[in-house]
Structure formats: structure tokens, C-alpha cells
Amino acid sequence: MEYHLKTPMTNDTVRKLRAGDIVYITGRMITLRDEGHARFLEEGAPEGLDLKGAVLYHCGPIVAKKESGFELVSAGPTTSMRLEKYEADFIEKTGISLIVGKGGMGDKTEAACREYGSVHGIFPGGCAVAAATHITKVAGVIWEDLGMPEAMWIFDAEEFGPVTVNIDAAGGNLMKRRHSKGDVL
Amino acid sequence: MKVPEERNNVNDTAGKFGELELARFVCHLASHLPDDVEERVRAMAKKETNEAALKTYGCMIENMELADSLKRPLCQDTGIPCFYVKAGSDWPLLGSLDEIIKSAAAKAFRDAPLRPNAVDPFTGKNSGNNEGPRTPYIDWEIVPGDELEMTVYLSGGGCSLPGFAVVLTPGEGIEKAKKLILDRLLERGVNACPPLIAGVGIGSSADIAGKLSKKALLRPVGSVNECENAAALERELFKKANDLGIGPGGLGGVESVLAVNVEFAARHPATFAVALSTGCWATRRGTLKVDWDLNVTCLSHRDFR
Numbered sequence: 001m002e003y004h005l006k007t008p009m010t011n012d013t014v015r016k017l018r019a020g021d022i023v024y025i026t027g028r029m030i031t032l033r034d035e036g037h038a039r040f041l042e043e044g045a046p047e048g049l050d051l052k053g054a055v056l057y058h059c060g061p062i063v064a065k066k067e068s069g070f071e072l073v074s075a076g077p078t079t080s081m082r083l084e085k086y087e088a089d090f091i092e093k094t095g096i097s098l099i100v101g102k103g104g105m106g107d108k109t110e111a112a113c114r115e116y117g118s119v120h121g122i123f124p125g126g127c128a129v130a131a132a133t134h135i136t137k138v139a140g141v142i143w144e145d146l147g148m149p150e151a152m153w154i155f156d157a158e159e160f161g162p163v164t165v166n167i168d169a170a171g172g173n174l175m176k177r178r179h180s181k182g183d184v185l
Numbered sequence: 186m187k188v189p190e191e192r193n194n195v196n197d198t199a200g201k202f203g204e205l206e207l208a209r210f211v212c213h214l215a216s217h218l219p220d221d222v223e224e225r226v227r228a229m230a231k232k233e234t235n236e237a238a239l240k241t242y243g244c245m246i247e248n249m250e251l252a253d254s255l256k257r258p259l260c261q262d263t264g265i266p267c268f269y270v271k272a273g274s275d276w277p278l279l280g281s282l283d284e285i286i287k288s289a290a291a292k293a294f295r296d297a298p299l300r301p302n303a304v305d306p307f308t309g310k311n312s313g314n315n316e317g318p319r320t321p322y323i324d325w326e327i328v329p330g331d332e333l334e335m336t337v338y339l340s341g342g343g344c345s346l347p348g349f350a351v352v353l354t355p356g357e358g359i360e361k362a363k364k365l366i367l368d369r370l371l372e373r374g375v376n377a378c379p380p381l382i383a384g385v386g387i388g389s390s391a392d393i394a395g396k397l398s399k400k401a402l403l404r405p406v407g408s409v410n411e412c413e414n415a416a417a418l419e420r421e422l423f424k425k426a427n428d429l430g431i432g433p434g435g436l437g438g439v440e441s442v443l444a445v446n447v448e449f450a451a452r453h454p455a456t457f458a459v460a461l462s463t464g465c466w467a468t469r470r471g472t473l474k475v476d477w478d479l480n481v482t483c484l485s486h487r488d489f490r
Contacts (some may be wrong), residue, residue: 020237035309037229062261062300073260073298079343079376102343103376103435124434125343125378126467127248128261147311148301162240164436175375175435 004159008053009097011117017165019172023121024161025098028139028154029055033149036143037086041093046142046152051094055157058083058101059131060149060156063138070138072155076128077102080120088112100163104175113167121163134160198479199278203285206474208482209295210489211337214246214471215258216250219485221406222382222468225443229380229433235398238438245433245466260378260467263299264339266290266321269403273330277477282333283323290321302342303396325398331477334484336403339469344381347373350395350460355452362387362459363422369461370426370442375435378465382406382443383426385418386460388450394460401446403470405485408446415447422447433466443468 005013007027030051032040041080045051061075080101083090088108090096096118099109102125113119123131137156145149166174203454218226226249230242252259268286272279293299294315304310315321322340347369353361366385375379384402386394410416422445430436443466452458466472471485483489 022240060261060300062258062263062298064298074258075299076261078262079346081373081376082346102378122434122436124244124248126260126465127244128252129255129257129259130244130248131250132257132261147304147313150311162244164237164240164434 005098007055007097010053014097014117014119015169017119017168018163019088019168019174021165022161023098023163023165024159025055025100025157025163026159027055027086027157029057029100029135029157029160031057031059031061031153031155033060033150034082035060035146037083037090039143039146041086041089045094045175051096051143053097055098055100056090056096057155058099059153061132061153063141063148070141072135072138074128074130075132075135075155077123077125077131079103080105080122091116091118096149098163104173105167110111110167110171110176111174112173113169114115118167119165120167122163123161123163133162134158195217199281199285200288202278202475202479203289206286206427208292208296209473210473210483213486213489214337214469215263215293215297215299215339216252216256217259217486217488218467219471220487222443222466223249223469225406226380226382226466229440229443233433233439235432235436235438237436238432238434239417241433241436242449258297258299259469260341262341262343263297263302264341264469265302266293266299266315267324267338267340268321269324269338270328271326271328271334271438273332273481274327275331275477276302276333277331278479286321286323291316296457307393309337314335333475334472336470336472336473338403341389344377344465344468346464347377347463348398349459350391350398351456352391353457353459355455355457358457359418362457363425365459366422366461367425367429370463371431372427374431374441374463377463378467379431379435380433380441380443380466382464382468383422383445384462384464385422385445386449387447387452387457388458389453391460393450394458395462397448397450398460398462401448402464404446404448406444406464412448415449418446419447432466
């Protein structure tokens with residue numbers, strides 16, 4: 001199935017999604033990587049930031065600072081598995097609806113997706129200019145002291161995709177199903 | 186060392202070569218795949234039958250075209266800039282080359298723009314300018330002659346994560362090595378922007394195997410090791426890696442690797458060291474040849490002038 005979704009998403013919308021579905025996102029996305037997750041879980045959300053129903057993008061973009069403001073250059077996904085250590089806690093604390101990255105995620109994230117009604121999806125890795133063309137605005141940045149890749153960037157997206165649902169809220173896990181060690185060796 | 190009269194101001198000449206040619210080349214290769222990689226990706230897309238894989242290839246090809254037309258880095262991870270120098274001992278700017286490379290890398294960082302990726306391993310602090318200890322990374326090989334051949338590689342993070350080096354016993358040897366490589370490609374390959382280039386190095390110790398695995402990764406896609414035993418290992422691992430069914434983006438597909446290249450050194454009677462270096466489908470690697478008169482020829486990108 002193909003879905004065109006807007007943020008904030010409702011729990012009902014997210015729970016309908018199934019591993020293998022294709023999603024296009026319009027609305028607010030925030031980026032976080034390793035350092036950002038660690039700080040978020042240690043210090044809590046920055047004041048005034050409500051992530052319920054929002055989209056988390058595993059991404060460390062290239063952003064040019066121009067006089068007119070931020071200009072997004074390239075913004076493809078980063079390896080989601082690095083964030084496995086943090087993601088279940090992050091889902092529980094924020095109520096985030098959709099997490100976008102590349103590659104698979106592990107059992108803890110899968111369990112949290114099921115419990116809290118969240119979904120992990122993948123955008124084709126390395127397709128950073130294609131991704132950036134679907135992000136219409138850099139609305140802001142928080143924790144810039146972490147450096148450009150690790151800071152929390154706030155994006156407005158328009159039909160951002162294709163995002164393939166990898167882990168759904170009903171126990172589906174596309175990557176795990178495909179790549180569990182079988183007898184291929 | 187002979188210096189042509191019209192070029193007696195070496196600093197000025199070095200500046201022109203570094204700031205103009207080399208910096209421009211680094212920017213170019215941040216936005217363009219080398220010909221061999223692009224041709225292989227397009228050929229794999231034509232062979233593909235899996236629907237999700239076809240969609241992923243479509244996005245990859247669209248991205249290549251957008252990066253070219255918008256002149257932007259095709260992946261936001263512009264890596265750690267690595268320079269593999271093979272310099273003739275009589276090449277006229279050899280003594281200035283370290284400085285030329287560093288200033289070109291700094292200019293490319295501003296012009297492309299590249300992402301600041303140099304992080305202090307102890308404090309976690311990003312330097313903000315892509316410079317740090319041994320960064321940009323420069324590997325030196327000095328050979329007889331008066332020409333320079335230099336391969337530049339923007340070594341990404343995600344695509345480097347499957348890498349490893351290990352020293353096995355001879356009893357474990359090649360069979361254990363093959364299993365470790367395929368296990369690692371299966372376990373981590375899906376996250377590293379497949380289809381991948383796998384570089385395998387074999388030698389007597391971890392450092393030698395590791396360096397050779399990177400040299401293997403940097404060899405052109407479609408090239409074959411001159412040694413028949415190494416070529417046979419390349420063919421075997423290529424077939425088995427493709428049989429893993431990872432596909433583009435890890436969504437399954439007909440093929441999973443662009444290439445498997447092997448480079449080796451003699452091992453010690455007591456050791457069998459093996460290493461794996463991996464590159465993503467968007468392997469940004471390019472090679473320049475610079476003669477004694479500083480005429481530059483690009484060996485990797487036909488569209489670089």
C-alpha cells in the first residue's frame with residue numbers, strides 16, 4: 001500500500017501501516033543521531049518541543065549558512081542501527097510516530113514500536129540530493145554545539161519519500177525477516 | 186631536481202595546482218560517481234526484477250542526475266577525505282605535495298560544501314572544518330619516475346562500518362576468512378548502502394591486511410587480480426555475496442555487490458591475517474595523473490575537464 005501522510009500523525013494512522021508499505025511524508029521532521037539521542041535522553045526535550053505524532057529522521061545533513069538563512073544542500077539517511085541503543089527509550093519518552101533512516105533496527109526498537117504505536121521506515125541510502133529536494137525549509141536548529149552532523153535540525157518536508165516501512169507496530173520487521181542468518185553461507 | 190624556468194616560483198605553481206585542479210576535482214567527485222561505478226550501478230538496475238529494488242535503483246539514478254544538475258554532494262556523508270599518493274621520486278612538486286593536498290582539501294570543504302566530519306575520538310568534539318589529527322588522511326607511496334598518480338576517496342562512515350581486520354591461525358586460514366567476510370556482509374551490509382564494493386586484504390598482520398583491503402576497495406570495478414588464485418577467490422566471494430540477497434538498500438534483489446576485489450601479501454608461517462573494507466553504491470573515488478609539466482589527466486571521470 002502507498003500512503004501520503006501529514007504530521008502530526010495519529011496513533012490509528014500509524015498502527016495501520018505494515019512492513020513493506022510505501023509512505024510519503026508532509027510536515028515537520030527533526031533529525032537526531034548518536035550524540036543528539038544521548039543528550040535528549042539525559043537532559044530531556046528542548047523546551048517547547050513536542051514530538052508526539054512527529055517524524056524523526058536519522059540524518060546528519062550538509063547545511064550552508066547564507067545571509068538569507070539556512071540552505072539545505074544534501075540530506076540523506078544515516079545508519080539506523082547505531083541508534084538502537086537509544087531508540088526504545090526515545091519512543092517511550094516522545095510518542096514519536098515515524099522514524100526514518102537506512103538499514104534495519106533491532107529487537108528493542110521493534111518491541112517499543114509495538115508497545116507505543118510507532119514505525120521505522122527506510123529512505124534509499126546515499127540519495128541525499130533527492131531527499132533534500134523534498135525538504136522545503138530548514139525551520140531551525142537546536143544543539144548546534146554538537147556539530148553540523150549531530151545537531152537537531154528541524155525540517156519542513158513535502159511528499160518526502162519513498163519511505164519503505166521496515167518495522168511496523170504489529171510486529172512486522174522487513175529487514176529481520178529478509179536477513180536473519182539462514183543457510184546461504 | 187629540475188625545475189622549468191617558467192615555473193621557478195614553486196609555491197605559486199603548487200598553489201595553482203592544489204587550489205585550482207585538485208580542489209576542483211575533490212568537489213567534482215563529491216557530486217559524481219566514477220565511470221566504472223556508475224556504469225555498474227546502471228547495469229545492475231537493468232538486470233533487477235524485484236519491485237522494491239527497482240524503486241530504490243530509480244531513486245539512486247535520479248539522485249545521481251540531481252547531484253550533477255544542482256552541483257551538490259550526492260551523499261550528505263562526504264566522508265573523511267583520503268588521498269592515496271603514488272608519486273614518482275622526480276615529480277617536481279613532491280616536497281610541497283603534503284601542503285598542496287591539505288590546502289586543496291580545505292578549499293573543497295568550503296566550495297562543495299563538504300560536511301565537517303573530523304571528530305576527536307576522546308572528547309567527541311567535531312572540529313568543524315574537516316581537519317584533525319592525520320585528517321585529511323594521506324597515504325604515501327614513492328616510486329621511480331617523474332609522474333604523480335593520486336587516488337582520492339571520500340571515505341564515508343556508514344559504508345565503513347562493516348569493516349574489520351583479524352589475525353587468524355593458518356589452520357583457520359582461508360575458509361574461516363571467507364565465512365567471516367560473508368557473515369559480516371550479511372550482518373552489517375544492509376546498513377551500509379548496498380550494493381557494496383567489498384575489498385579484501387590478506388597478509389601477515391592486521392595492519393598489512395587492513396591497508397591491502399582498502400587498496401582492493403579502491404581498484405576499479407570490473408578489474409581482476411592478476412594472480413589466478415586471488416582472482417578465483419574474487420569470483421567465489423562475488424557469487425556468494427550476491428547470493429546473500431541483500432539487494433539495493435537491503436530490500437532484496439538480484440545482485441548485492443558491485444564487486445569483490447582481493448589484494449594480498451605473503452603471510453607469515455604462523456599467521457593468516459584478513460581484513461575487509463567496504464564501499465557503498467555511491468563510492469566516491471577518483472584518480473588523477475599529473476605529469477612532470479603538471480598536465481593533469483583524469484583516469485576515473487570522463488566528464489572531469
